[in-house]
Amino acid sequence: MPAMPPRKLSETPGNVAKPATISEVALLAGVSVGTASKALNGRGSLRAETRQRVLSAAEQLGFQPNRAAVTLNSGRTYTVGMITTDTIGRFSIPLMMGAEDALGAGEMSVFLCDARDDPIREQYYLRTLLSRRVDGIIVTGRRTQARPPIGAALPIPVVYAFISSADPHDCSVVPDEAGGARKAVEHLLATGRRRVAHITGPERHHSAAVRAATAVERLAEAGLDLVGVPMFGEWSEAWGRQAARMLLGANDPFDAVFCGSDQIARGVADALRAAGRRVPDDVALVGFDNWDVMALACQPPLTSVDMELEALGRTAADLLLAAINGEPSPGRHTRPCRLVIRDSTGFSPVRPSSGE
Amino acid sequence: MPAMPPRKLSETPGNVAKPATISEVALLAGVSVGTASKALNGRGSLRAETRQRVLSAAEQLGFQPNRAAVTLNSGRTYTVGMITTDTIGRFSIPLMMGAEDALGAGEMSVFLCDARDDPIREQYYLRTLLSRRVDGIIVTGRRTQARPPIGAALPIPVVYAFISSADPHDCSVVPDEAGGARKAVEHLLATGRRRVAHITGPERHHSAAVRAATAVERLAEAGLDLVGVPMFGEWSEAWGRQAARMLLGANDPFDAVFCGSDQIARGVADALRAAGRRVPDDVALVGFDNWDVMALACQPPLTSVDMELEALGRTAADLLLAAINGEPSPGRHTRPCRLVIRDSTGFSPVRPSSGE
């Protein structure tokens, strides 16, 4: 066996090491390129000794197959594109993490594309991804409504996550927000609340509308009316504070507020405390999103509906992988939400107003 | 000219359209593959008419060159890997957005790798990226200290962003946190504050230590002492509230608190308000991070130090692109922070305690 000096990456000084090719491996092992390929991939029939010789040569050179070459004759890149339509925000992150994790487990690498809600950028990324021959695309983001399909009759599968495509034949995965809202209201009812108000985001926002309608509906099933009407506003703490003060001023008694977001709920909590109402003793509070920074820092910690976005991302990735393997799942899929119960709806001991 | 029916992506029913190859383009244009390539890339000398014929054939077929093939003979992939060591968090996002944007402008696509602070995952991703022959790597994340280099003598350039590499020869880009802290203290001094306290995160966290030391130093330059000692704790609102109460109980008067994070500052604001101290009239408050959700929702809105992470990510990307083009910038680079002034240090009108 030729005693060629090994060229390990970690031993090469400076950033000059060029990755080894399979022909260098073959040369070192004293076999042909084809044989080396078979040895490395466990194909064909080779003597154990030969196979071993190739493997140790590869090891010695730190050989990693050039994926471009592999791609060229397999036709598969083992990559997917992930396009976020809104700028990467609070919602996209857990989604992307879940998807990336599930895809990584499937040996897939992920191209990150931040389209910033700009159709031009979006189309640019789409072209780029197609040119790179990704095996599939995940489209995510926050929108007030379903979005138009990203492209017509694409050569690869596309899965929409969190947002849904306006085309019902496209594969979309969305949280069951109505189910989440039901769970929230049911929890309030189960803990004895009867006078429930609802403060949420802008009415034109699909999420706000669905959550509000479902809350009204579920209360009606229990023979109850919402206190006042759904209060549509903004997704902000300031609106939560303002709406809570309006509610207090209306002289229509309430013992619970179901909020469209944790930020709103937090604003409500602050305004209630400032007005001398105790949470949860006087008023129970439920938020939506289960955004830890808000829900945990709230005083008291907030009961909230978790859309399980990371699991949603994972599901989207799994559906995409299945579609890539020829088993598409067209249509709109929903995933359940989970209610996370904390002190804001509990029967925790009464605490001094400045207490922790 | 052959009147072949055009096969546009958008006209093909179902997800079956296979991307056109250059030989199909050549066939349609009635030229050889080599000629088609020249026409599409503006190389060689061709008659204008021929070039045009190829271009419209490509247009007709929706031709996009297979990047794997291009990669194979150029040796360049026009991709970079972005590895986040901590799980993709609040800090990584603006960084990644900035970097992704700058790289996209350089026609680079970005592989997203979430290593979740797990060395095993990190090495897995590193191997994957090397196998994919990325042109470079950006390593980001939040750490208490400088991190060990991700690999030794890699064949491609690496830039560390936000975190820095323990090896001073590696290229790192970090915010000038000391400068940011100086700006914060100087602003407090300029607005007439003299009794400044400091509440921040864990002492073992490099950021907390640097910010605290710099605050003390800058006050000393003005002939002043910090009120008490730097209060090290956690990066949470709860700690902010607790520390503020401790401060109030210490009977050592103070007219300003410089906080190590916006979350801490918000906790401080809440505790001060609960104790009847007015912000900014009695006590001025400065945070760190300029995290909009916290800084804007705080009552009153929070003056804060912005590390300009998006610009930092952009800088990292630019340095990486330069390194890829053979102009490396080894060493540790710092970028200035920016002070964003809001009401918490201002002379805004006194507001009723429940006022908006």
Added chain:
DNA sequence: AAACTTTCAGAAACCGGTTTCCGACTCAAG
């Protein structure tokens, strides 16, 4: 009209792998 440029397009090698096909060799049976 012959010799020399210049223009333009095709043939072929190449990038780094995978896979098919085929031939050489070994061994056991006839």
Added chain:
DNA sequence: CTTGAGTCGGAAACCGGTTTCTGAAAGTTT
């Protein structure tokens, strides 16, 4: 000793582009 089956490894085609090299046709010069 011949033949057939079974092992093992190499040669070559191929994936989809780019680039170099070559040569034919057209135009220019004398």
